[in-house]
Amino acid sequence: MFDELHEECGVFGAYRIENASSITYYGLHSLQHRGQEASGMAVCDGKEIHVQKGKGLTVDVFRKDKLNQLEGDLAIGHVRYSTAGGQENENIQPIVSKGHLGSLAVAHNGQIVNEKELRLELENQGAIFQGTSDSEVLLHLIQKEKGTLLEKVIKTARRLEGAFSFLVLDEDSIYAVRDRHGLRPLSYAAFKDGYVISSETCAFEVMGIYDSTDLKPGEVVEFKKGLVKKYQYTQDITHHMCAMEYIYFARPDSVVEGINVHAFRKKTGAVLAKKDVGLEADIVIGVPDSSLSAAIGYAEASGIPLETGLYKNRYVGRTFIQPTQAMRDRGVRMKLSPVTSVVKGKSVVMIDDSIVRGTTSRRIVRLLKEAGAKAVHVRIASPVITHPCFYGVDTSTKEELIGAHMNKDEIEKYIEADSLQYMEVEELKQVAKEIGLCVACFNGDYCTPLYSYQKVLEK
Ligand SMILES: O=P(O)(O)OC[C@H]1O[C@H](OP(=O)(O)OP(=O)(O)O)[C@H](O)[C@@H]1O
Ligand SMILES: NC(=O)CC[C@H](N)C(=O)O
Ligand code: SF4
């Protein structure tokens, strides 16, 4: 009920950092917003790879005694929200394999769209999988390819289609890889005597690192023998950074491809405000937390005062259990409550980052009206979501997407708003300036063939 739009995963790596497990713990904690289902870490002491992982948040999976057991100066970690394969323990990452040439661990963010075809091919050649996730396919491919680990990783990356930012760990090196479309973010930075690698730069800032480098689409970065070497594994690049990273997933303090996420969201708010010339409203409110930056941008550009009209109870986790049906029906109130004294008698502009099924907007409009709002004008800081995502985000099936079945006027009526306005895809692209965006969930323009997922799309 509370998790309409699902996060994706986060990866973190530490190369030649003393007590790599503790720095990785902090890194994963900073990336927790990207996945709360499971957390894991693989650490190498130069000889062996030790792994610990489990369901739940990083703070719950790694108690102090567990962290102390993970000795070594090389580590990769993962926070998971599953997109391919279920939530079973076998699918929790990092996934580790032990072969006669040594051990390997993999941590992956994204979704490989040709995973089923590759899995079949590997199974026909005798591979036995432990779990059902696409990330395991990736690990098998690396194991199977011939050559040095760098060559194996490059050959694997060339065979994969879809979204992947992943890390590979062996006894003495780490490889960081980004897909040729740059769908998911991945950056690295020098730290102490080594390096750290992260899905988002917010993890660096908690360590006091303010200078980092993004991997380029189609790039492999090798951390080996104390050196960093970059390799472009393909020239077939089309830049399609996931627009939803800016709109919803990434933390506002992260910098994705050189653009601060908070600044990006503020601009989307300003774009919405400019379309609203003549709209009479008393206050602007954002739906906490992901829409607050856009609400600031709207208020600044429109001159309408920004207010706190909704309070979010931070203790309602995604695993929150609603004890009775009556409680379930009051669900949204457990998470968000209106600040009645603020909204009563006011004409309100309510900003949210996105509409997926429409349940959140509909409930909030009702809440605000019950609290006495005179009018609620809903403004969405993204275009209409009309298509599912196959690149590592669970925007559900087409069937469930309200924007796939209703036009704007119908959605406005459904959510009981006095008016509704979205952004246009072109407006979003302008905010991103020269950064090529993936906007497939807004227009169905997927940057890769979808393989077996084509059927899901046509459902
Ligand atoms: O149209 P819907 O299907 O209701 O989905 C849209 C909502 O889902 C997300 O919020 P979510 O409640 O997942 O989490 P948040 O508190 O992180 O914004 C998003 O921010 C929208 O508010
Ligand atoms: N959301 C993600 O990036 C998930 C990674 C991978 N597809 C998994 O399901 O584990
Ligand atoms: S389809 Fe949407 S959510 Fe998926 S990668 Fe593209 S922009 Fe992101």
Ligand SMILES: [Mg+2]
């Ligand atoms: Mg929300």
